[in-house]
Amino acid sequence: MARSRPKKTRLADYGLNSERLLWPRSGAAAKGPGAFENELGPLEDKLMLTTVEKAVRWAQGSSIWPDTFGLACCAIEMMSIVSSRYDIARFGAEVFRSSPRQADLLIVSGRVSHKMAGPLRQIYDQMLEPKWVMAMGACASSAGMFNNYAVLQGVDKIVAVDIYVPGCPPRPEAVIEGIVRLQEKIKAGLPPAYEYREVAIT
Amino acid sequence: MSYDGVPGLLETREAFGETTLVVETARLVEACEHLRDEHGFAFLADITPTDYLGWGTRGVAGYIGTADGRDLNAPGSQGLHKLPEPKPTRFSVNYHLLALRQGAPRVRVQVWVEDGEPVPSVVGVWPTADWHEREAWDMMGIRFDGHPNLVRILMDDDWEGHPLRKDYPLGGEPVRFSGEE
């Protein structure tokens, strides 16, 4: 007798637990796919599901090495996740690589001024695929409290962001949650953001 | 501390425990050298340009509170429409000086200029004025004559406009419920 596997149509079936990714998850509106799932499109096409790919994704997700891209206050909190109390080395981010060529994750921590936007994009371009971007803090996600001439209104205007971590600055635990959710996203097989989000493609 | 000998002195004001010396723009460098050499103000703390465009048009009214509360015996102290005094020109450039000696005396030197009028540079008097004047040029568009390197410092090199001027918009994105008027 053939065992029938339950059909996996939602990201939750692939192991993603982040609420924001999957909202709404319960209640009346939970019947259909959420906004992010709609954005991705048909999941079977998008997600890498062969055994080899799963293994690769597992390895990639468990050893994301961030790039030292501290800009402002969030950089100080980013330093504290490296320190011994909120140690992200136990989540796989063993070292912060100074060279973008050797880094996997660009944690944009801090406000991005228009003058810095150029170098930011250059650093992003120098990173080798697959690469992920975390917008850490309110300023990177959406310019935070700085709705003015000098600050880029959200770093997702120039790079494709995988995960946003709100806060001003976010607690170290919040940043770690961001990294953990990103790891889940990777291990579930979701492609990095530049594959399904078109941002500043030249 | 008597500032009568300062060259080009137009007015001396005392307010909130601070002394402000309003000086003729043309004799600014002389006045600064006098203050540095005769009075010992060797430390230039800050150069701040201020734009007074639209000063007094916002209609500030009402009672200003004190630590003890409202004075019921002062008639007309509520709802009194009080406009600030108009300023002589659009821009003022303020130099905050400090003397490194007992008592930490401070003084503010103020010059008033119009849009486009240059101010003599005090880089020769205090080398620290270099970046302060560059920032004043970048942010307010006040030109300093005699500055060796008057280029933009905070904004991009090819930025147009001087952001801290009152007629320069705040910028950013339109946001619902931002609370801005």
Next chain:
Amino acid sequence: MATTERRVAVDPDVYTAPTTYPDGRPTKIPSPVPSVREVPEDLRGSDDVMQVNFGPNHPSTHGVLRLVVDLRGEEVLGMRAVIGYVHTGFEKNMEHKQWWKAITYPERIDYVAYQHNELVFVLAIEKLLGMEIPPKALWMRTLMCELNRIHSHLVWAGTSGLELGAVSMFWYAFRERDMILDLYELVSGYRMHTRYFQTGGLAEDIPVGFYDECRKFLEWMPKAVDDYESLLTANAIYLERTRGVGVISADDAVALGLSGPNLRASGVDWDLRKRDPYLAYDQVDFSVPVASDGDVWARFAVRLDEMRQSVRIAAQCLDRLEELQGEPWIADDRKVVLPPREELHTSMESLIHHFKIVTEGYRVPEGEVYVPIESPRGELACYLVSEGGPKPWRVKFRAPSFLATAAAPTMIEGTLVADLIAVVASLDGVMGEVDR
């Protein structure tokens, strides 16, 4: 041009060491542009000299500082600093916010010594208002600022140790830093950018349990500073890398507008907490460390000693605060300060005042003030112009790191690339403050 030809006598109480360089030179400030060191005439255009760009994204530039250096091999011949990569437009943004909403902005300017930024803005508003704050608020502000001074020096010690290769220093320093942030979280709910200082006093009362936790921390901290000293103070490599490097004389430091530990390391005994006291600094016992060499080592030693002195001040503040338990923490002026929430149920006037203060904002009398304080980086000051309305007209923050970064080319004469990193690290520049 150094102000060596003084006609006014130098105050020996302030200048505790010779004010010129040991080799007799009056000044090292480059000319004609004080903030740019040019390659010497004979080497300009030579093939030996290469222009290299450090940053803005570089692991050891304390934020986004870009240094354009001309190198001949390892020797730094020319240098200039390019800033503005984290320019946020604080000053313009604050002109559009009401006074109490604007308090969240200064915190983020110098994001390591955030309490000092809040303090200077709030002191400037209170000076214009002519407001007296209750003693509890005075002492608590002093305590929070001293804890912030320790925090700032810890972040500096950790990151500059890291840049020089003393990686262990980073772990040690951040261990204590997390303890301080726990205290801040206990008091205000936030680790950083606490918005705890409000016009008139403090935003909230001091919670129960704070006194014990703070006491525990203050008892632990001197041992931690002993740890740092055991790591670096007698460390031959560290001494080799920092002694005699990045020397600046007192004359040049004053001419370039340096203040704080950078100035005190050159022999100038100038600390606004002693010379021009604000808050409760005239009522506490502490000493100001002053070194005379003016090199990177002196700046390190001054900051380390300052941490010890801050612990002393904080302990005295805590003693005083324990006596003041139960006192009001914010002034009673209802035109400026929000009324306590219980009153809103019973008093119509409180309700109206609450409404007016929240929606329109309180009004600050017309005038201009300049309020300087001693932040961990030097003289931090706020120049505030008010039109008499609910929003500031002009706010300018005089940032000490701005001048320190401009002074870097003066200090790097004859240094190597590795020394350049040490010098820039020792200036303790925070780019948020430099660019505002």
